[in-house]
Amino acid sequence: MTAAEAPMLEVRDLSVAYGVGRDAVRPIDGLSFTLRQREIVGLIGEAGSGKSTAALALMGLARPPGHIVGGQVAFEGRDLLAMDDEALRRIRGRDIGIIVQNPRGALNPMLKVGRQIGNAYRAHNKANRGDGKRRAIDMLRMVGINDPERRVDAYAHELSGGMAQRALIAMALSSMPKLLIADEPTSGLDVTIQAQFLDQMWQTVQETGSAMFLVAQELGILANYCDRVLVLQNGHIAEDAPVRQFFAAPQQPYSREILRLEQDTAEGGIASGGTVKAGAEPLVRITGLVKNFPIKGSSKVVQAVHDVDLAIAPGETLGLVGESGSGKTTVGRCLVHLTEPTGGEIRFGDRNLSGLPATALRQMRAKLQIVFQDPYDSLNPRWTIRRILREPLDLHTELSRGEKDSRSRELLEMVGVDPGLIDRRPQGLGAGMLQRLNIARAIATNPSFIVLDEPTSVLSPRAVVGLVDLLRRLQRNLGLSYLFISHDLTTVRYLCHRVAVMYLGQIVEKGSVDQVFNDPKHPYSKALLAAHLFPDPGQRRVDRQDRRELEGEIPSPIDLPKGCYLASRCPSAKPECQARPQELTILPDGRSIRCWRVATGDLADQEGLQHAV
Amino acid sequence: MLVRYIATRLVIGVAQLVGLVIAVFFLIRLLPADPVSRLVGLNPSAEAYAQAERQLGLDRPILTQLLHYLGLAPEEGPGLLQGSLGISWVTGSPIVEEIGRHLPVTIELITLSFLIAFVLAVPIGMLGALKPGGKADRGVFIYSLFAGSQPEFWWGLLFVYLFFFTLGVAPPPLGSLSPLTSPPPEITGMITVDALLAGRPDTFVEALHHLMLPVATLVFILSGPIIKMVRQNMVRALRSDFVLYAHCAGLPRWQVARYALRAAMAPSITLIGILYGFMLGGAVLVESVFSLSGIGQYSVRAVLSFDYPAIQGVVLIITGISLLIYLALDLIHAVIDPRVAY
Structure with missing residues (x-):
């Protein structure tokens, strides 16, 4: 074995303990793996499985009051744990760099x-x-x-x-550093910047012969950048497989569970909560929605949403995607009138919500619900689950106390939470469980429509799978319609029938999931899809020749460009785009697009659609 | 930016002082006390009583008295606006002069005590934090419990017994200088400083010698909470993510310690400032034990003899100084911690 092939990092039986004696818990217990030069190894595991503890322990560190209780971490043949402090200090930061969570x-x-x-x-x-x-x-x-x-x-x-x-x-x-330990390094970044950073790291590893240990919560990152995947369970590595093998034939029950949706989709299984009747009258219809936020001490306004039209049929899921700051959340909030729209019309069934008096609107809310992004913040931590679920029933129904109780238990069963937990408080329950409670509360009054505002963005991969399953099942059984707001295109693909892409408060493309995901037409949709990391190692971003990217920064929503909002960043922009305001045009295949070049056929297909996912 | 901030704070401070002066003015007069009979003695004749009352100005309507005190009626004599705190009803001398004589004694005493307490307590607190639960840490814990649980005059008396009476290393607790030494010409009112200014090193040493026990008593009392505070903040800083990351980046040990110390100092400084303001009036027991005629002693005397102008003056001055100290603290805090915005 030559020096170049010797492992850069060899971890044997590494253990980290919190507490001492009999009360000690060991989040890391007998961790062993190796890492070679030019290798990117991904670590995945449940929330709280000790991934961050493991990453720190590779540096010979533990967050106080924890401490490393045994094992070896051999870096280039020298055991970090047996070194004196000064020698270890010289390695930290110089030879091994680390990016931690909570920057x-x-x-x-x-x-x-x-x-x-x-x-x-x-x-x-x-x-x-x-x-x-x-x-x-x-x-x-x-x-x-x-x-x-x-x-x-x-x-x-x-x-x-x-x-x-x-x-x-x-x-x-x-x-x-020769070895970079990265603990969810891109969790706070937008998709385009995430892809740029990981591309850069991948390239550095290949060129300089360094290595990277990547803790990830997203299957997409693993599939696109890692050579090997490690699954952390009970403090040690439960599965260690090359990336293609991991995605093709996962061995552990945990791995099979988190990859189930992906494999279903790949095999052409049901990709949504049921079929939608063609030509049905829409349940929710938004026309010309405008929302401006005034700026204090200025006559200018932030144009959060500008001229948005949407229609959602009964039993349909519409995905609303776009980068942060594109106005997705504002559309969702206007829809349930949590914020008053500046202009436009929102119709629910045959009623116009904008004209409704406050009491009528409150009654409508029983049919029109919303689930928020942060499951921790949206449940009162001091209330028991019983009280949380009873609140909507108190407001909107005339049930007796006993009936409310049995309804609450029924709701918990519907969302897959043990009804025995009804007297617990939200504290100490996992994010996935809390999000189920939020959904239970939302469906308590038998709504027909729910706005889901990034409900999966803080969940672990397994909890995402569970939640997607749940949403599909509820849609099938209750005939619900969803507006699913998310920046995670993978989940959107699992859940939605149709999808609308937003950029700077406008919808730039709208069509079926198949149309938009497999054949995006608008330059922004193309860039967004190109930057998204789908969990499919057969389509790795790093193997692609052309990685289409948008250049520059998003323009300020205060001083919007006159013409096309994307013109300053668009790779296909022509001079006239700068001056020409764009209209949403319906194409013959049924999708809508806000780009005159695509609409008039001026933007030819050969300008780069083949490489799209 | 900074100047504007200071100016705003000063304006607010003055407004607070005006409010305080007026409140204290009325509150004192709500006391179930009769300063006039205190002055003329028991069973005075009606004329003598009336004359004394006129002399103190208490016969006039209360609002007139207030205007006079504030200096808004200068034809009747100087008031606050003219820089006068009035005349003591007991001694007949101007309050400004009396406070000017007593305040420096206290300032000298507690400033010295705080400096020494600070210099001792910060390293000790840090040591405790570096090894929580270690021998040093436990020793400090027991000490601070012990020192804080008994009143300061008791410690003062014990110190006098031990260091003066038994060991004989300290002078008797009879003031700032031995009765035979003539004090240096008064410039600042602080004897140590005045002695140096007058070029009398022997007097300076003697003054320090006399300050030894009272300062030791205060240091002994003050160090407890300061050590605890520094230790607590330091423990928290050492556990913070940025210190952990500093280790990850391979920073040298001394630099990591500096990162943590700076984070720990900001809240500790605040505590020290608040304690200082408190001790301005609160050092009275130590002053009594060591016969130092500081501002604490003075205010107790003023209260006991219903000397309204003196009480008002003391409250006003101590509050004013406290406000200035808080302002200085906020400025220091902002220098240490950039998250604090003016």
Whole structure:
């Protein structure tokens, strides 16, 4: 075996314990695996399975009061756990870099980010403070931060979540480590930036012969970038398989469970909660919806939503996708009148919601429900589940106390939660369970329509599968219609009949899931789909030749461009796009599109559709 | 930005003081006390009583008295606006002068005590935090429990017994200087400083010697809470994500310690400032034990003799100083922690 083939990292029987003696728990217990040069290994596991603890332990660290109680972590043949502190310190940050979760917490709140990156660099390189700052500027530029000369002087609290994430990445990479441990490094980033970062890391690993240990919650990341997948269960590796094998024939029950939807879809199974009657009268119809938010101390407004038309048939799921800030959530909130629309009409059945008096609107709410993104925040932690579920029944029904109780138990059974938990409080229940409770509360009054505002975005892969199953089942059994708002195109594909793509408050493309996902026409839809990481190792992004990307930043929703909103970033833009406002046009195949070049056939197909997923 | 912030705070501070002056003015007069009879003694004649009342100005309507006190009726004599706190009803001398004599004694005492307590307590608290549950940590815990559980005058007396009476290393608790030494010319009112200004090193040393026990008593009392606070904040800082990440980045140990200390200092500074403001009036027991005529002693005397102008003056001055200290603290806090915005 030559030196190049020797494992870069060899972990044997690594254990981490919290507490001492008999009360000690071991989130990591007998962890063993190897990592070679030029390899990207992904680690997946349930929420709370100890993935982050494992990542830290590879550095020879444990979050206090935990401590490493045994095992070996051999990096290039030397056991990190047997080293003295100074030798270990020299390896940390220089040879092994780490990107942790909660980037804002990991940055020192008292020091400018440039100083911190400089300090990390100077801890391993002969450099003075000026060199450190120059290095920090270079690194910030490398991770795609605009105006790095100014940002080096920012404090952590002055950065957005995504920006802090990138600053942390810059610090981890400042000494060009041979091994990068990345714990969900892209969780705060938009899909396009996520893809850019992972592309860059993949390339670095291939070119420099380094390696990456990637903790991921998203199957898409594993499929697109990892060479091998490790499944962490009960503190040790339960499955260790090459990526294609993992996705084709998962061995563990856990792996089979999280991949079930993907395999169903690949085999052409039911991709949604049932079929929709063709030509049915829509249940919900939005026409010309406009929502502006005034800016304090200015006559200008934020145009969150601009001229949106949507129709949802009974029993149908419409997906609403787009980057953060595209106005998806605002559309959902306007729909149930949680925020008052500035203009446009929202019809539910045969009634116009906009004209309704407050009491009538409250009554309508029984039929028109919403489930929010954050399951923790949307349930009162001080209330028992019994009381949470009784609230809508108190408001909208005339049931007796006993009937309400039995209805609550029935609801819990419908969403797959043990009715024996009815006197528990939300505290201590997992995110997936809480989201089920939110859904139970939403369906308590027999609604016919539910807005689902990113209900799966904080869930673990297994909980996502469970929730998608549940939503499909409820749709089949109760004939519900959904507006499913999400940035996760994978879940949208599992759940939706039709999909609408939003950009800067407008719908740019609308059609069936098959139309939009397999043959996107609008340049923005194309870019969004190209950046999305589908959990299919047969279509790896890194194997693709052309990775279409949008350039530049999203324009401000305060000073919107005159013509096409995408013109400044669009790879197919022509000069006239800058001046020409775009209309949503219906194409012969039934989809709508907001791009005059596509609508008039000016944008030819050969300009890059073949590589689309 | 900074100047505007300070200016705003000062304006608000002055408004608070005005409110306080007026409130105290009325509240004192609600006391079930009769300062006039206190002055003229028991069983005075009606004329003597009336004359004393006129002398104190208490015969006039209360609003007139207030206007006079605030200095809004300058034809009747100087008030606050003219920089006068009035004349003491007991001694007949101006309050400004009396406070000017007593306040520096206390300031000297507690400033020195806080400096020493700070210098001692911060490293000790840090040590405790670096090894929570270690020997040093447990020792400190027992000490702070012990020191804080008994009143300061008791410790003062014990110290006097031990260091003066038994060991003889400290001077008797009879004031700032031995009765035979003539005090240096008064410039700041703080004897140590005045001695240095007058070029009298022997007096300076003697003053320090006399301050030894009262300062030791206060340091002994104050160190407990400061150590606890520093330790607590340091433990929290050491467990924070950014310290963990500093280890991940391979920063040298001293630098990690600096990251943590800075995070721990900000809240500790606030506590120290609040304690300082509190001790301005609260050092009275220690002052009594060591016969130091500080502001605490003065205010107790003023209250006991119903010397309204003196009470008002003390409250006003101590509050004013406290407000300035809080302002300074907020500024220091903002320097340490950039998240604090002006």
